[in-house]
Amino acid sequence: xxxxxxxxxxxxxxxxxxxxxxxxxxxxxxxxxxxxxxxxxxxxxxxxxxxxxxxxxxxxxxxxxxxxxxxxxxxxxxxxxxxxxxxxxxxxxxxxxxxxxxxxxxxxxxxxxxxxxxxxxxxxxxxxxxxxxxxxxxxxxxxxxxxxxxxxxxxxxxxxxxxxxxxxxxxxxxxxxxxxxxxxxxxxxxxxxxxxxxxxxxxxxxxxxxxxxxxxxxxxxxxxxxxxxxxxxxxxxxxxxxxxxxxxxxxxxxxxxxxxxxxxxxxxxxxxxxxxxxxxxxxxxxxxxxxxxxxxxxxxxxxxxxxxxxxxxxxxxxxxxxxxxxxxxxxxxxxxxxxxxxxxxxxxxxxxxxxxxxxxxxxxxxxxxxxxxxxxxxxxxxxxxxxxxxxxxxx
Numbered sequence: 001x002x003x004x005x006x007x008x009x010x011x012x013x014x015x016x017x018x019x020x021x022x023x024x025x026x027x028x029x030x031x032x033x034x035x036x037x038x039x040x041x042x043x044x045x046x047x048x049x050x051x052x053x054x055x056x057x058x059x060x061x062x063x064x065x066x067x068x069x070x071x072x073x074x075x076x077x078x079x080x081x082x083x084x085x086x087x088x089x090x091x092x093x094x095x096x097x098x099x100x101x102x103x104x105x106x107x108x109x110x111x112x113x114x115x116x117x118x119x120x121x122x123x124x125x126x127x128x129x130x131x132x133x134x135x136x137x138x139x140x141x142x143x144x145x146x147x148x149x150x151x152x153x154x155x156x157x158x159x160x161x162x163x164x165x166x167x168x169x170x171x172x173x174x175x176x177x178x179x180x181x182x183x184x185x186x187x188x189x190x191x192x193x194x195x196x197x198x199x200x201x202x203x204x205x206x207x208x209x210x211x212x213x214x215x216x217x218x219x220x221x222x223x224x225x226x227x228x229x230x231x232x233x234x235x236x237x238x239x240x241x242x243x244x245x246x247x248x249x250x251x252x253x254x255x256x257x258x259x260x261x262x263x264x265x266x267x268x269x270x271x272x273x274x275x276x277x278x279x280x281x282x283x284x285x286x287x288x289x290x291x292x293x294x295x296x297x298x299x300x301x302x303x304x305x306x307x308x309x310x311x312x313x314x315x316x317x318x319x320x321x322x323x324x325x326x327x328x329x330x331x332x333x334x335x336x337x338x339x340x341x342x343x344x345x346x347x348x349x350x351x352x353x354x355x356x357x358x359x360x361x362x363x364x365x366x367x368x369x370x371x372x373x374x375x376x377x378x379x380x381x382x383x384x385x386x387x388x389x390x391x392x393x394x395x
Contacts, residue, residue: 001059007066014285017042021285032360037352039281040173043288051293065290069244071283075348076245077224078276079372080252081217081267082365084260094326094366098335099374099382101322105314105343106132106379106386112313113306114390120302124394125154128387130306134165135314136383138346145387152395164307165345166291171311172344176353179315180337183323184361189330191362209270217271224252249372277355284352314343326370333357334364338371347375 005013021042025031031041053059110131117127129149134142142161149157183189228248235247259265318336326332337357341350350371358364 002062003059004062005064007064010063010065010286010289011067011282013063014282014289017046017289018281018285021045036177037173037284037356039284039288039352043285043291044170046289047291047293050289054294063290065286068283068286068290071279071286072348073225073245073248074221074279075276075283075351076372077221077228077248077252078272078279079351079368080224080249081221081256081272081276082269082369083249083253083256083373085257094335095370095373095378097325098322098339098370099378101325102136102339102343102374102379103382103386104321105317106136106383108313108317109135109310110386110390112309114394116306116309117302120305122302123154125149125152125157125391126160126303127306128390128394129154129157129160130164130303130310131387131390132383133387134161135168135310135344136342136379137387138165138168138342141380141383141387148391152391160303162292164303166293167307168310169287169291169345169349171307172314172341172346173349173353175311175315175344176337176340176350177356179318179340180333180353180357181360183319183333183336184330184357187328187333189333189361191330191364209274213268213271214275217268218275220255220267221252221272221275224248224255227251280348280351280355284348287346287348311344314340318343330362331364331366334367335371338367338375342371342375342379347372350375 018039019042021038021040024045025036025038025041050061053061110128110133113127113129113131114124115127117124117130129142129146133145137145142165146158146161149161154160225248228251229244231251232244232247256267259267318339322339323332323336326335334354334357338350338354341347341353351368354364354367354371358367
């Protein structure tokens with residue numbers, strides 16, 4: 001039996017699965033203890049059930065995930081509204097340090113993938129697919145480079161890329177929260193919000209969540225998305241291709257800081273955070289219920305060995321390198337949890353990992369500025385250069 005869901009039915013299912021994940025998490029203490037995000041819990045359970053039904057020939061569910069992209073835009077644009085000049089001053093240097101950590105990880109991932117592929121007697125390009133192409137790059141970068149790799153002789157590059165990216169998405173979501181918790185508890189770390197402008201971090205004392213505040217700030221957010229689309233076209237016409245949400249984040253940051261400078265308008269951080277959290281949870285739930293876990297069943301043993309190795313390296317690198325270089329404080333631990341998310345999957349996974357950690361241990365404003373800027377923007381350029389360099393070396 002084939003069940004086809006339209007975009008609204010799919011969105012409704014995603015919302016139900018999100019709350020189902022929260023319910024399961026409340027009943028299974030270990031999931032809360034290790035900070036596994038609600039969408040990950042519910043999404044993986046649903047994806048596993050979907051796999052079983054499909055393999056048994058009982059049921060196939062086809063979903064229309066059209067709304068996944070708009071929810072993603074809402075989430076990332078809300079992040080842009082947190083990029084105040086004040087926070088940039090305090091986190092600017094760490095953005096550079098964290099970006100260099102992420103670039104080094106790209107090189108390591110490609111190096112490990114290519115080396116293990118050769119040892120296992122496979123095409124080195126397969127190791128590249130299981131390297132930063134899909135680990136740091138995710139599904140998008142994997143889909144972009146797959147045709148090129150097929151032209152260079154790697155048959156089935158697209159299928160391999162999608163399967164590897166799916167593996168990374170799951171692995172990054174599962175290891176991020178536990179690693180963040182481990183670092184916080186082992187080093188007895190606590191939030192230190194006194195280093196920030198508390199009016200900015202927590203919102204002004206008179207900020208309230210009302211219909212007017214939500215609607216007004218949602219209007220600001222939609223305006224940023226709309227103007228961001230114009231900016232994206234400008235970049236594209238000048239040969240600069242960026243993820244669609246980057247332009248919207250830039251416009252949101254301009255709106256925020258222009259309002260603070262002129263004092264003509266204000267952004268209600270509580271309202272923006274609420275809208276962004278809805279966007280993140282819906283986006284991630286939609287992505288996870290649509291996981292094609294059966295693609296993982298088709299992974300050859302050599303590729304699975306490479307991917308498991310990448311997961312172990314990610315964990316070790318995050319704990320012993322990224323955490324120390326980023327400052328060895330509470331925010332650094334939260335950044336490390338997020339690093340596992342986009343170092344193995346995608347930036348929304350990073351944000352979900354961090355949100356799961358701060359919900360238990362406390363706010364980390366710097367982390368929520370540093371990780372999106374690097375994960376959603378800066379790393380794409382560097383990763384493309386690293387991948388291209390390795391391809392030229394291999395061929």
